[in-house]
Amino acid sequence: MYFLASLPRSGSTLLASLLNQRPDTYASPTSNLCDIMGGAVAAWESNPATKASGESRDDIIEVLRGMAARKYANLPEDYVFDKSRGWLNPVILKTMLDIQGEVKIIATVRPVVECLASFVKIAKPDDVKDFCKNSPLAQHLFDSYDGLKSVYETYPAKILFVEYDDLVRITATTMDRISDFIGAEHFNLHDTANVPPSGEIDEAWGVTGLHDVRPVVGKQEYSARKVLGDELFDYYQGGEFWNDKPEAIHKIDPLDTQLDASIHGNFETAEKLITHLRVVRPDCNRVAFNAGWYELRKGNLQAGQALLDQGRAEDIFGNKFDSIMPKWAGEKSTVLLNLEGGAGDQIHGYRYARNIAAKAQRVIVSCSSELAPLFAEDFPVVQHEAATGVYHNHWVPSMSAVRPLGYEYSDIKGIPYIQRTAAAIPGRIGVRWSGNPQFEHEQHRLFPSELMFDAVRSRSCVSLQRDESVELKPKWMPQADVSDWEATRKSISECELVITSCTSIAHLAGAMGIEVWIILPILPYYLWALPGNKSPYYDSATLFRQEQYGDWSGPFKSIKEKLKCMHMLKMAA
DSSP states (O other): OEEEOOOTTSSHHHHHHHHTTSTTEEEEEEOOHHHHHHHHHHHHHHOHHHHHHTOOHHHHHHHHHHHHHHHTTTOOOSEEEEEOGGGGSHHHHHHHHHHHSOOOEEEEEOOHHHHHHHHHHHHOOSOHHHHHHHOHHHHHHHHHHHHHHHHHHHOGGGEEEEEHHHHHHSHHHHHHHHHHHHTOOOOOOOOTTSOOOOOOOGGGGTOTTTTOOOSSOOOOOOOHHHHHOHHHHHHHOOOOGGGTOOOOTTOOSHHHHHHHHHHTTOHHHHHHHHHHHHHHOTTOHHHHHHHHHHHHHTTOHHHHHHHHHGGGGGTOSSSOOOOSSOBOSSOSSEEEEEOOSSHHHHHHHTTHHHHHHTTSSEEEEEEOGGGHHHHTTTSOEEEGGGGGGSOOSEEEEGGGTHHHHTOOGGGOOOOOOSOOOSOOOTTOEEEEOOOOTTSTTHHHHOOOHHHHHHHHTTSOEEEOOOSGGGGGOOTTSOBOOOSSHHHHHHHHHTOSEEEEESSHHHHHHHHTTOEEEEEEOSSOOGGGOSOSSBOSSOTTEEEEEOSBTTBOHHHHHHHHHHHHHHHHHHHHO
């Protein structure tokens, strides 16, 4: 099975009709297969009975394999294309990779401004600007763009881009490229003057004409600039990453330009932009939040955190919580420490419980239910859902705890604050190569897992991976028990060394005082903004920083060299 997963209004319906002219090929109308599969995976993973039943992910993959096989089992054609933009979801695509071992996607593409203009011509909105900003059709286009870009960055060799202009102007050549991509013989009988109807039912989408296919192949000549107007055209142009034009769509806003410069490590340019934006947009919370990172980078913890805190108005930190009681400012009282963010953030934030307890009368910790066993040994713990009902005089959001404590970096002690639960096994190295896929900038901190495996090869390693990425684990690497956080704590405790990307594992290892090497992207998370290879938060941590965006060779070269030196020192001892 092959896949058509394209940008809206970029010719995928036309391409499906042309493919269907081949007697050995079937291209479906818009299919619900990937949505059904994605829903099945999500339901299986979230159902409490899954864990109780002992079923593995392989079990659900077998069920879905049968579903995919039955979908088109009765077709006589040799080449079957399932048409859906749902295949641009990396999780669903990974599932299909597990099912059939190989995936090939044909993606028709077109400049975003032309896709928008095509939508406008069909929908005929009264307010074109509002349509481009708020309509479900426009949002579907932008979501598809983001999904296609994400899949391309993850699986570049599995996608063949077909530009709309090529499809309508050099149709025969383009169809031959597709044949070569899937390993089929060329078909020279495509009739571009008698293209069959699409078979799509537009009523289901609520907009007529979305999938009309004209019988004669050709481009409708109109000016996207005239349809959208100069302002909208200039705003949305660009972004054709498939054609060596990597600038993202609608990156006109200087704040977006600043963020893009930061992500690529152009810190001098980015800081100049954010300094300027603080002057012209003094009330913008996002500007303040982005500026906070640069204050941290310069070593100004209080100033940086004050700016980061303005991001709360944009709900940036997660685990939104607002007690009716006042924020703690050093009072001798009962204080609720609300641990914010993901698992790593909460583990990091727990460090401040002791610091607050030294000044307050009593500290109660609020956290996610699955993390409670890590924290319950030293302080009363309540789950987030019940926190508002617990008696307290004041409260502290953990990601801002340094502010009422008055800490600068020099005040932070990197000593352990969570107990390990097992003795280290000599020579054991725990590795983790990816973190939470829902993290906002996860794509920038991902590195090829093969680099990690090559660096630690021939060592006594165990995998600390716990999501679908565990499937990448080489056969020679055992899997440690990371089924819950207590099991994870024990598995990490048994390691002499942990090597990981920027994940919760890094924080837990550091919190237990276990030597941990953390691999960071060129724009690291705010907790690692202070330059250097050491962190004030964890004495046992060493940071391996990416030096150039897109190039991970430097950190892993350093890791290999350091592992070699450690081995030589052990041999000498």
